[in-house]
Amino acid sequence: xxxxxxxxxxxxxxxxxxxxxxxxxxxxxxxxxxxxxxxxxxxxxxxxxxxxxxxxxxxxxxxxxxxxxxxxxxxxxxxxxxxxxxxxxxxxxxxxxxxxxxxxxxxxxxxxxxxxxxxxxxxxxxxxxxxxxxxxxxxxxxxxxxxxxxxxxxxxxxxxxxxxxxxxxxxxxxxxxxxxxxxxxxxxxxxxxxxxxxxxxxxxxxxxxxxxxxxxxxxxxxxxxxxxxxxxxxxxxxxxxxxxxxxxxxxx
Numbered sequence: 001x002x003x004x005x006x007x008x009x010x011x012x013x014x015x016x017x018x019x020x021x022x023x024x025x026x027x028x029x030x031x032x033x034x035x036x037x038x039x040x041x042x043x044x045x046x047x048x049x050x051x052x053x054x055x056x057x058x059x060x061x062x063x064x065x066x067x068x069x070x071x072x073x074x075x076x077x078x079x080x081x082x083x084x085x086x087x088x089x090x091x092x093x094x095x096x097x098x099x100x101x102x103x104x105x106x107x108x109x110x111x112x113x114x115x116x117x118x119x120x121x122x123x124x125x126x127x128x129x130x131x132x133x134x135x136x137x138x139x140x141x142x143x144x145x146x147x148x149x150x151x152x153x154x155x156x157x158x159x160x161x162x163x164x165x166x167x168x169x170x171x172x173x174x175x176x177x178x179x180x181x182x183x184x185x186x187x188x189x190x191x192x193x194x195x196x197x198x199x200x201x202x203x204x205x206x207x208x209x210x211x212x213x214x215x216x217x218x219x220x221x222x223x224x225x226x227x228x229x230x231x232x233x234x235x236x237x238x239x240x241x242x243x244x245x246x247x248x249x250x251x252x
Contacts, residue, residue: 001027002038014045021045033065040072047075052082070096077109086117104134111142120149137166141173148180156180171200171207178210182217190214205234212239216246 005020021042028035039062046055059076066072073092080088093110100106107130114123124146130139144159157180163173174197181190194211198204212227225247232239 005038005041009041009045012048014048018042018045018049030061036062036065040066040069040075043079044075047079047082050082052079055079056083070099081113081116086113089113102133104130107133108139115142115146118149120146124150135166137163137170137173140166141170141176144173144180145176148176148183153180153184169200171197171204174200175204175206175210178207178214182210182213185217187214187217191218205231205236209236209239213242216242221246 001020002024005017005024008014008017008020021038024038025035025042028038030036030039039058043055043058043062046052046058056076056079059072059079063069063072063076073096077089077092077096080092090110090113093106093113097103097106097110107126111123111126111130114120114126124143127139127143127146131143140159140163144156144163146156147153147159148156157177160173160177160180163170164177167173174193178190178194178197181187181193190210191214194207194214197207198211201207208227209231212224212231215221215224216228218224225243228239228242228247232243
């Protein structure tokens with residue numbers, strides 16, 4: 001029966017696999033460690049279907065029985081991310097890092113946890129550790145974003161620029177660099193970076209929104225207001241404030 005469930009799991013028929021695994025659990029009554037192995041696979045199915053609490057319940061039974069199976073704690077960290085449980089994520093990732101302290105994926109995961117919970121000092125520490133093991137445009141961009149939120153725009157600029165040195169086609173770096181330039185009122189520089197980003201993604205609404213701000217601040221109200229209106233009608237509510245500030249009198 002478990003093999004049948006595994007076949008359905010491999011076909012990504014998660015609902016069908018769960019039905020089979022439920023029968024396996026019912027018959028085995030989870031009396032021993034071996035029988036509890038099926039709970040990891042059922043938890044993966046629950047996770048894939050968005051039933052995160054049920055996945056967590058299975059993993060909390062499975063992991064104590066299989067403490068040296070790293071994928072169990074990794075899956076639980078992903079589940080707890082969906083449930084918004086920051087400390088629980090960190091506990092499992094730290095346990096996994098004890099087994100593999102230089103894993104770029106685990107270090108990146110830990111840094112992302114801190115970024116998502118707006119713990120920027122901790123994120124900086126983890127990203128700098130990660131940078132010693134591996135570095136790329138994503139890591140540099142995250143470092144730039146971290147320094148930006150720590151009110152260090154000069155360091156943020158250097159890391160965004162480094163990200164673009166790694167990969168001149170990495171759109172997120174152009175987004176953050178443009179945002180930084182706008183924050184620093186460097187509107188000509190903002191237009192330079194936003195235009196480079198738009199060469200890669202001409203329909204990127206966030207970049208078009210930023211370009212609208214930069215143009216309006218540069219007193220090119222006709223084109224700036226057109227782009228801000230486009231962003232607003234595309235669902236970017238914050239564009240409405242800029243429309244009120246720069247464009248209503250122009251429209252009148």
